[in-house]
Amino acid sequence: MMRLNGFLMGTAVLSLTAAGAVAQDGQTPESPVAGQPMANEMTIVSWGGAYQESQLKAYVEPYLEMHPEVSVTWDESSAEAVAGMRAQAEANNITWDLVDVTAADAMRLCDEGLAMEVDINEIAAPAPDGTEAEEDFGEDMLVSDCFIPQIAYSYTFGYRTGVEEWNGETPDDICDVFDLETFPGRRSLEKRPHNNMEWALMCDGVPQDEIYDVLETTEGQDRALAKLDTIKDQTVWWTSGADTPQLLADGEVVFGSTYNGRLFSLIAEQDQPVEMMWDAQSYDLDGWVIPAGLDEETLNRVKDFLWFATDTQRLADQAKYISYGPARDSSAPLVGQHAELGIEMAPHMPTNPENSENSFVQNYEWWADYRDDLDAKFQAWLAQ
Amino acid sequence: MSDAVHGPDQVTGATPDNVIRNADRAARSDDGPVLAADGRPLKQSLNRALRTQKLRALALIAPLLLFIIVTFIAPIADMLFRSVENEIVSETLPRTIVALEGWDGGGAPDEEVYRALAADLVVASELKNHTRVGSRLNYETTGISSLFRQTGRDVDEIGEIHADQFIELDPAWEEPATWVALMGDEGWIERQADWKDRKDAAEAEQEAAETRVERRALDFTEPEPRFRLSETAQQALPRTARIYAQFAQVIQAEESDSPTEEEPWNIVYQALYEDLSAGQGQGYEGRLSELVSEARDAVTGFEDQDIKTYFIEEIDEDWADPKIWGTIDAFSDRYTAGYFLSAIDMQLTPQGIEPQPEGQQIYGLLFQRTMFMSLTIMFSCILLGYPVAFLLSNLPLRTSNLLMILVLLPFWTSLLVRTSAWKVLLQEQGVINDILVWIGLVGDGNRLQLINNQTGTIIAMTHILLPFMILPLYSVMKTIPPQYVRAARSLGATPWTAFWRVYFPQSVPGIGAGCILVFILSIGYYITPELVGGTTGTFISNRIAYHISSSLNWGLAAALGSILLALVLVLYYLYDRIVGIDNVSLG
Numbered sequence: 001m002m003r004l005n006g007f008l009m010g011t012a013v014l015s016l017t018a019a020g021a022v023a024q025d026g027q028t029p030e031s032p033v034a035g036q037p038m039a040n041e042m043t044i045v046s047w048g049g050a051y052q053e054s055q056l057k058a059y060v061e062p063y064l065e066m067h068p069e070v071s072v073t074w075d076e077s078s079a080e081a082v083a084g085m086r087a088q089a090e091a092n093n094i095t096w097d098l099v100d101v102t103a104a105d106a107m108r109l110c111d112e113g114l115a116m117e118v119d120i121n122e123i124a125a126p127a128p129d130g131t132e133a134e135e136d137f138g139e140d141m142l143v144s145d146c147f148i149p150q151i152a153y154s155y156t157f158g159y160r161t162g163v164e165e166w167n168g169e170t171p172d173d174i175c176d177v178f179d180l181e182t183f184p185g186r187r188s189l190e191k192r193p194h195n196n197m198e199w200a201l202m203c204d205g206v207p208q209d210e211i212y213d214v215l216e217t218t219e220g221q222d223r224a225l226a227k228l229d230t231i232k233d234q235t236v237w238w239t240s241g242a243d244t245p246q247l248l249a250d251g252e253v254v255f256g257s258t259y260n261g262r263l264f265s266l267i268a269e270q271d272q273p274v275e276m277m278w279d280a281q282s283y284d285l286d287g288w289v290i291p292a293g294l295d296e297e298t299l300n301r302v303k304d305f306l307w308f309a310t311d312t313q314r315l316a317d318q319a320k321y322i323s324y325g326p327a328r329d330s331s332a333p334l335v336g337q338h339a340e341l342g343i344e345m346a347p348h349m350p351t352n353p354e355n356s357e358n359s360f361v362q363n364y365e366w367w368a369d370y371r372d373d374l375d376a377k378f379q380a381w382l383a384q
Numbered sequence: 385m386s387d388a389v390h391g392p393d394q395v396t397g398a399t400p401d402n403v404i405r406n407a408d409r410a411a412r413s414d415d416g417p418v419l420a421a422d423g424r425p426l427k428q429s430l431n432r433a434l435r436t437q438k439l440r441a442l443a444l445i446a447p448l449l450l451f452i453i454v455t456f457i458a459p460i461a462d463m464l465f466r467s468v469e470n471e472i473v474s475e476t477l478p479r480t481i482v483a484l485e486g487w488d489g490g491g492a493p494d495e496e497v498y499r500a501l502a503a504d505l506v507v508a509s510e511l512k513n514h515t516r517v518g519s520r521l522n523y524e525t526t527g528i529s530s531l532f533r534q535t536g537r538d539v540d541e542i543g544e545i546h547a548d549q550f551i552e553l554d555p556a557w558e559e560p561a562t563w564v565a566l567m568g569d570e571g572w573i574e575r576q577a578d579w580k581d582r583k584d585a586a587e588a589e590q591e592a593a594e595t596r597v598e599r600r601a602l603d604f605t606e607p608e609p610r611f612r613l614s615e616t617a618q619q620a621l622p623r624t625a626r627i628y629a630q631f632a633q634v635i636q637a638e639e640s641d642s643p644t645e646e647e648p649w650n651i652v653y654q655a656l657y658e659d660l661s662a663g664q665g666q667g668y669e670g671r672l673s674e675l676v677s678e679a680r681d682a683v684t685g686f687e688d689q690d691i692k693t694y695f696i697e698e699i700d701e702d703w704a705d706p707k708i709w710g711t712i713d714a715f716s717d718r719y720t721a722g723y724f725l726s727a728i729d730m731q732l733t734p735q736g737i738e739p740q741p742e743g744q745q746i747y748g749l750l751f752q753r754t755m756f757m758s759l760t761i762m763f764s765c766i767l768l769g770y771p772v773a774f775l776l777s778n779l780p781l782r783t784s785n786l787l788m789i790l791v792l793l794p795f796w797t798s799l800l801v802r803t804s805a806w807k808v809l810l811q812e813q814g815v816i817n818d819i820l821v822w823i824g825l826v827g828d829g830n831r832l833q834l835i836n837n838q839t840g841t842i843i844a845m846t847h848i849l850l851p852f853m854i855l856p857l858y859s860v861m862k863t864i865p866p867q868y869v870r871a872a873r874s875l876g877a878t879p880w881t882a883f884w885r886v887y888f889p890q891s892v893p894g895i896g897a898g899c900i901l902v903f904i905l906s907i908g909y910y911i912t913p914e915l916v917g918g919t920t921g922t923f924i925s926n927r928i929a930y931h932i933s934s935s936l937n938w939g940l941a942a943a944l945g946s947i948l949l950a951l952v953l954v955l956y957y958l959y960d961r962i963v964g965i966d967n968v969s970l971g
Contacts, residue, residue: 112519115514369529370527380744381743382919383922
């Protein structure tokens with residue numbers, strides 16, 4: 001398994017020294033483009049909601065304080081980022097300057113030539129101890145030449161507590177999702193094959209390291225769909241990350257997959273009767289891409305901002321607002337308590353060793369190949 | 385209110401058109417044409433007078449017309465055109481496609497094809513185009529996307545062996561200047577040298593400038609003259625010249641560098657090896673002639689590289705798979721029916737057109753479902769909207785105005801808000817189910833499943849589209865004189881007969897208008913089915929949206945959209961034939 005498992009190890013043994021480290025705040029060296037002419041306007045595309053808020057608090061506001069002449073426009077279109085960037089490139093009118101996307105989307109944008117290839121060491125500052133950015137992020141994070149990682153998140157399950165029909169049992173295994181006898185009630189799963197197929201095979205007895213080999217074959221795909229068939233009529237299919245938290249809060253479903261940060265805010269911030277089930281969580285990454293074809297002054301501004309926004313301290317700061325793991329090794333020890341609730345963030349991180357025992361990483365390259373095929377199959381299966 | 389049937393020919397009065405018609409009639413009935421005062425035929429001079437008027441009218445609507453063409457018709461046409469367009473394959477792999485013409489379809493193709501592919505892919509990977517072709521072909525055959533991505537990483541090593549041997553033979557082969565002399569057009573070489581002189585001068589001046597502002601003002605922005613191949617090179621070393629020209633173009637356009645300063649790609653040396661092995665390279669003079677003939681003599685002793693083996697053994701064994709080659713071959717044309725075939729659950733394979741595998745047929749089902757549900761929604765709108773419109777048009781004004789506001793309020797409310805409200809109402813723990821459980825109609829254990837299925841979509845969309853049925857119905861019913869029904873009743877008709885035989889036929893134009901509005905709106909509906917439709921209540925438009933924003937298969941989205949558009953037009957035509965579009969009234 002990849003380094004992700006251990007890469008937030010530090011958060012588990014967090015101590016008060018973290019607070020000290022925050023106070024000292026090792027000054028990041030000046031960005032390589034400092035002193036060059038820069039545009040003063042920047043359009044940043046992100047996901048909206050709590051995630052965008054964490055970006056705003058952790059590094060956009062501090063950056064604007066340092067550079068009062070700069071103004072930032074937000075565009076909450078990350079969900080359609082790939083289509084948007086393609087349309088802008090075809091119209092030859094690039095209006096976005098910096099775009100927040102998932103790793104899989106970054107890969108496609110890079111493949112299509114829509115995002116700029118970057119040298120990570122020129123874009124991101126070295127760690128405070130002098131480690132180069134490339135090493136600090138590590139190759140597991142740098143999945144594409146265009147991708148500047150920010151956080152690791154995961155798809156995981158939340159379940160309602162106190163469901164009468166469960167007779168006091170609580171789910172702690174991914175296969176409990178498929179167990180309608182012990183855990184009756186509706187589930188919510190994402191309306192695309194990603195993760196669902198993997199989970200289904202896992203619970204159909206396929207060892208984790210063989211999942212993608214099995215899924216390449218027609219028999220393997222049918223096997224996964226057959227497993228999903230067992231819970232199909234008890235499943236609500238979600239398309240937006242906000243669906244599962246809402247469904248859980250309304251009691252429409254008793255079990256549901258979504259991004260771990262959404263569940264964190266449901267549990268910790270909104271205090272709903274919901275618990276996390278971390279078993280077999282599926283990791284994914286999120287980060288920045290720079291659209292290809294920016295003019296030089298805008299590009300300089302974007303680079304200057306990124307140099308600041310992806311440094312060790314800023315990525316650690318972001319984790320104080322949302323329970324996603326910072327992409328740098330060196331940020332891990334600096335993550336402390338939630339900025340407003342004052343609770344320790346470490347136990348809520350997907351990368352916390354206790355949470356990541358049985359985790360897996362989505363195979364982006366595999367999905368890039370099989371997405372179209374499997375999606376057609378999955379949608380046809382859904383429509384039946 | 386008069387019963388007279390109006391048509392354009394019956395309009396009387398002094399409109400210019402009528403004058404022409406009258407003149408026409410007069411010309412037909414009399415022997416000679418009617419003449420105007422100046423002796424010309426009346427018709428002709430009237431036409432002339434009218435022409436300015438018509439031009440003026442056209443000028444008045446021209447801005448709107450232009451606006452619609454530019455912002456509406458042209459983008460739609462452009463988008464629909466993507467459903468057949470397929471230039472990317474032939475533009476990115478031109479050599480491969482020519483070389484593949486001789487391939488019989490069985491087994492892996494010959495070495496020649498792999499050599500062409502190597503040259504194409506080196507250029508493509510420098511231009512970052514190989515991954516785009518990869519994604520395009522991956523829509524057809526799974527696995528091509530990563531195959532191309534992987535190949536793009538390794539392909540620049542092809543020809544390294546040749547480059548090394550040429551350079552060992554004579555270090556001059558390493559010099560960019562040698563290649564420029566060998567390949568460049570004389571005129572270009574001169575212009576380039578001239579440009580270089582001016583650039584150096586400008587830079588020297590810039591060095592000398594004192595302030596930053598001055599230095600910026602002295603920036604030399606003129607681009608290098610575009611590289612041109614010499615005639616000699618094209619004839620003497622055709623393969624080399626072709627790939628070198630692409631090299632120079634990439635260096636100049638993509639990397640803003642100069643071919644005079646960059647050593648060519650390895651694949652250029654490989655092309656040179658092939659040209660020289662074939663005995664070419666005549667026509668050079670002086671030093672170049674010596675260099676080329678020396679190399680020509682030496683290549684027989686060079687070690688060659690089996691590119692086919694390299695592709696299959698070093699890059700990926702899939703390159704031996706005839707299915708991959710079949711896909712490239714099948715989609716090599718500039719235009720393809722592939723997207724339309726996919727849109728009707730068929731596929732274009734090297735063996736011809738075949739149906740999609742059983743488990744992947746989805747579009748036929750979705751088209752049927754879209755039609756069926758749109759019709760259901762349309763009929764429920766008639767059922768619910770007709771009585772409301774009837775009430776509205778027959779109640780006293782004060783009451784009906786109040787009712788009208790109740791119809792219009794939801795109409796003015798945001799679509800998203802109304803859909804979300806339905807979510808709250810219809811869900812299992814929602815208001816409707818709670819009430820049903822409370823009054824004891826259904827048990828707590830088996831609450832009704834009203835959302836995330838077809839029922840949810842039909843309920844929510846009927847509500848959302850209801851005003852589009854009520855308003856045209858109301859405006860037609862408002863004009864139906866109440867005396868007719870009263871007369872029928874006084875002549876002995878039962879209330880039902882009076883309604884069915886007298887009132888209803890007069891309200892049909894309103895139903896027609898409402899039906900067209902509701903049906904056409906619902907057939908392309910997207911957001912409501914997406915939110916409340918679950919898996920069984922979604923429309924074809926949800927798939928189109930998916931292909932536009934997620935899978936990026938815009939060609940398929942365009943094909944599905946074209947089919948939907950054609951379907952609507954056909955239905956409109958049928959409707960016109962059966963009901964008659966003249967019988968539709970919007971008020």
